[in-house]
Amino acid sequence: MLSYYKELFAYIQNLVRDKEYAKDITQETYMRTLEANTNTPIDNKRAFLYRVAKNIIIDQARKNNKTNFIEFEEKDILSKDIQAEEIVLKLNEDQVLYEEIKKLPQKRRQVFVLYIVEGYSRKEISQVLNITIASVEKHISRASLQIRESLESNKDIIGE
Incomplete structure (x- = not known):
């Protein structure tokens, strides 16, 4: 699961726009995932990590009522064969x-x-x-x- 750390951290940081806050959420995500993993086996660990992170962000937004972190980011993923x-x-x-x-x-x-x-x-x-x-x-x-x-x-x- 640690192989997804950088990718997950970048995803979280992109959502919350705060490096330290993203570190905290990433750490919390791994803690919750490890706790859940002891009770039930996880088939798709990457997807589970992303879902846990998203849930933590939603929970934190509810607690803090911080909704200004949501912003549209233009991202283009283009196929190499497009003219x-x-x-x-x-x-x-x-x-x-x-x-x-x-x-x-x-x-x-x-x-x-x-x-x-x-x-x-x-x-x-x-x-x-x-x-x-x-x-x-x-x-x-x-x-x-x-x-x-x-x-x-x-x-x-x-x-x-």
Whole structure:
């Protein structure tokens, strides 16, 4: 399991944006995983570590009500066989999308990023941000609509 340490630490640090806090969460993740491993065998240790880390971050956010650590980060993982012009178009589309997400009001952006980018469920988002599930759904819907309308009005920029 130690072979995943650097990878897990980078993932946690990317989420919390604080190196010392990320170290603490990584240590807590390994402690909880080792405790769980003594009771029940773990089939996919890497996935389990990530899930434990994500749960710790959610728990800490609930306790501290620190929701400002959620931010959209542009990451492109591209296949080596994509042609240069496709790469340019993809980067342009991603940049436009990134800019549109940045224009969203803070709470709407947080909900949208948690749901679309991070893959949290509506229930998890409502717990992390301490809002109702109906509010989560409203934010997701309005963010999607706002981004869609803006992208449609800027089709010439993204090359469609």
